Amino acid sequence: MAAHPSGGGFSLFEAEERVLAEAGNLRERLAEADPELKHGVETLTEAYRRSVREQRRLVRVSDRLQAQLASVNQELAKRKAEAEEALTQLREAQETLVQTEKLASLGALVGGVAHEINTPVGIALSCASHLADATERIRKLFEADDVGVEDFEHYMETATDTSHLILGNCERAAALIRSFKQVAVDRTSAERRRFELASYIGETLTSLTPGIRQAGHKVAIDCPPALMVDGYPGALSQVLTNFVMNSIVHGYDEGRSGLLSITVDEPTPGTVRLTYADDGRGVPEEHRTRIFDPFFTTRRGTGGSGLGLHIVYNLVTGPLEGQVTVESEPGKGTRFILTFPRQASGGETTGE
Amino acid sequence: MDNLVIAATERSPEVNFDFEGGQLSLKGESYPEDASSVFGPIFAALEQYLVQAEGKTVTFDFNLIYFNSSSAKALMNMFQILDDAADRRGVKVEVNWRYAEDDETMQEFGEDFSEDLEHLTFNLVPTKG
Numbered sequence: 001m002a003a004h005p006s007g008g009g010f011s012l013f014e015a016e017e018r019v020l021a022e023a024g025n026l027r028e029r030l031a032e033a034d035p036e037l038k039h040g041v042e043t044l045t046e047a048y049r050r051s052v053r054e055q056r057r058l059v060r061v062s063d064r065l066q067a068q069l070a071s072v073n074q075e076l077a078k079r080k081a082e083a084e085e086a087l088t089q090l091r092e093a094q095e096t097l098v099q100t101e102k103l104a105s106l107g108a109l110v111g112g113v114a115h116e117i118n119t120p121v122g123i124a125l126s127c128a129s130h131l132a133d134a135t136e137r138i139r140k141l142f143e144a145d146d147v148g149v150e151d152f153e154h155y156m157e158t159a160t161d162t163s164h165l166i167l168g169n170c171e172r173a174a175a176l177i178r179s180f181k182q183v184a185v186d187r188t189s190a191e192r193r194r195f196e197l198a199s200y201i202g203e204t205l206t207s208l209t210p211g212i213r214q215a216g217h218k219v220a221i222d223c224p225p226a227l228m229v230d231g232y233p234g235a236l237s238q239v240l241t242n243f244v245m246n247s248i249v250h251g252y253d254e255g256r257s258g259l260l261s262i263t264v265d266e267p268t269p270g271t272v273r274l275t276y277a278d279d280g281r282g283v284p285e286e287h288r289t290r291i292f293d294p295f296f297t298t299r300r301g302t303g304g305s306g307l308g309l310h311i312v313y314n315l316v317t318g319p320l321e322g323q324v325t326v327e328s329e330p331g332k333g334t335r336f337i338l339t340f341p342r343q344a345s346g347g348e349t350t351g352e
Numbered sequence: 353m354d355n356l357v358i359a360a361t362e363r364s365p366e367v368n369f370d371f372e373g374g375q376l377s378l379k380g381e382s383y384p385e386d387a388s389s390v391f392g393p394i395f396a397a398l399e400q401y402l403v404q405a406e407g408k409t410v411t412f413d414f415n416l417i418y419f420n421s422s423s424a425k426a427l428m429n430m431f432q433i434l435d436d437a438a439d440r441r442g443v444k445v446e447v448n449w450r451y452a453e454d455d456e457t458m459q460e461f462g463e464d465f466s467e468d469l470e471h472l473t474f475n476l477v478p479t480k481g
Contacts, residue, residue, distance in 0.1 A: 050468065054428055057464050061424040064457050 012059070016052045020045070117177065120169035127169070131162040192344065194230045197272070198223035201262055204237045208244050215248045216257030217278075223264035229272060231344040235319040242308045243276045243336055250298070251280030251334060258333075270342050272322075279333040283326065291326055312336075321345060353404075356397045364390045365416060371401050377413040387422035398430065402437040409444040410434075415479075416451075416458070424461070431469055438471035445472035453478035 011017060023045040030038050138155040141147045201221055205212075212219060229236075240262070247260055258279040267273050283291060290296045292313040316324040322340025353371050360366035365380040376398075384390040412434065419427070437443040449465070451458030459476065466474035 053468060054425070057428065057467075058421060058424060060464060061461065062421050064460065065420065068457055 013052060013056060016048075016055075020049060020052070023048070117173050120172040124166045124169040124173070127162040127165040131159060131166070134158045134162075191234060192230075192232050194228055195233050196225075197227045197229045197264060198225050200229075200233055200236070201240065201264070204240045205244070205262075208241060211248055212244065212260070215252070217248070217252075218257075218259050220259060220261040223262070224266070227264065227266070227272070227342075229342055231321075231340070231342075232319040235315040239312050239315050239320070239324075239338065240276070242312045246308055247278040247280060247334070251278045253281055256280070266342070267339070272338075272340055272342050274338040274340075275335060276338070277333055277335040282330040282332050283328040283334050284330055288326055288328055292324075316340065319344070353397075353401060356393070358393070367394060369394075369397060369401070371397075374405075374408055374410045375413075376410065377415065379413070379415040381418040382416060382423040383418065383420040384423070387420075387426055391423075391426040395426075395430070395433075398433065402433065402441065402443060405437065405443045406441045407443070409446070411446045411448065413448045413450060417455070428465060431465055431472075435469045435471050447472055447474045448477050449474065450477045450479050453480060 023041070027038070027041060027045065030041060134155055138147065138151065141151055198221070201223055205219055205221065244260060252258055261275075261277050263275045263277075265273050287296075287298065292309050294307060294310040296310075313324060316322050316338060320338075320340040321344055322338060324339075325337050326334065327337065328334040355371055356367055356369035358364075358367035360380040363381065364384050365378045365382045368375075368377045368379070370376070378394075382390070414427075431447070434443075434445045434447065438445045447466075447469075449462035451462060459478070462474075462476045466476070
């Protein structure tokens with residue numbers, strides 16, 4: 001203890017002790033003095049003695065508090081190191097999880113592609129085999145100079161049917177491969193430029209007019225006329241195309257038509273919010289959570305690949321550096337809300 | 353006289369002086385920026401009470417988990433006042449210095465504070481939890 005007198009005779013309160021000793025001497029010399037004076041000096045001495053004791057105690061109080069503070073600080077530093085370590089581990093685990101998730105979705109993608117392509121390729125293959133057999137038969141008849149009109153007519157029929165089927169199924173397989181390539185959008189090769197959003201949306205919708213008109217839908221676009229975006233128009237166009245195709249294919253019951261609307265605003269400066277909505281039959285809740293998953297479709301077997309909205313998701317979170325959410329209630333239409341920065345990262349584009 | 357009840361704040365203790373029942377208590381933490389504003393009213397009430405407490409029994413519970421140096425000085429002053437009241441006014445004063453049983457610092461504070469007190473009963477009371 002710092003205030004303790006032991007330890008080589010050193011005392012923090014040596015001066016005070018000396019004063020008290022002198023006070024003792026003084027009192028002795030006052031033995032014959034006025035009792036009132038003597039009493040006064042004694043009171044003073046006693047008060048001083050008490051004050052020194054208090055001072056010693058306060059020094060100890062202070063020392064203890066500082067020791068406590070030091071150990072709390074040590075504990076704090078230890079906890080901080082532990083927390084930082086835990087955070088690092090957590091980040092690593094998260095990174096691993098993201099990688100695993102990416103691999104899993106890639107696996108699902110490849111599996112889905114294989115599954116999708118298997119059907120048309122299988123059909124094309126058996127048709128080709130059938131055609132080859134028929135061709136071999138007719139060739140033998142031809143070489144034996146024994147081809148009857150009926151044989152030839154039959155062969156022509158087979159050849160026409162099978163080649164149609166082969167062609168159709170190969171086209172379907174090719175289309176599937178194209179959409180697969182879309183999924184794996186190359187995020188760097190797409191062209192970046194500054195463009196006027198309103199007119200670009202207009203152009204994209206114009207290119208979709210045949211399909212929209214055939215389905216009998218109307219289109220409403222509400223976008224600030226001078227809003228410039230510096231980014232990837234190709235990606236945005238694909239996103240809009242997928243929204244519109246989705247509404248045409250899935251959005252409405254057979255024979256129904258409605259209004260497709262695109263609304264653009266800037267919720268905060270520098271952020272673009274594009275809301276695409278139809279007023280169709282909506283998406284049931286159990287589908288809504290999986291709507292951006294690859295190969296999720298309610299129309300497998302009738303031409304749906306289940307990739308459209310997955311492509312949207314990849315384009316929005318990739319090149320557009322934004323987010324996309326879906327809101328829907330059965331019978332009350334579907335609404336996709338897209339937010340992305342008005343200027344993509346990686347420096348400003350000067351060209352138009 | 354009226355009881356003194358002051359709720360604890362982040363930096364000052366809960367005060368509960370039941371003068372009628374002779375039960376006084378200080379509880380919590382004490383490291384106010386301005387010690388006099390916290391302890392001023394406490395001392396005023398305590399001194400007013402002690403002058404008229406002749407022959408009475410007073411139990412004072414201290415249940416503090418943390419205090420700063422100013423508060424320590426205030427506590428020592430308080431013990432002195434209580435000791436004087438026991439000495440000069442015949443008040444029976446019992447102090448219970450309560451501290452968590454594993455809190456050595458609080459125990460040592462209690463031991464230190466009790467050193468100079470000759471006329472009151474000073475109990476060191478370790479508590480669980």
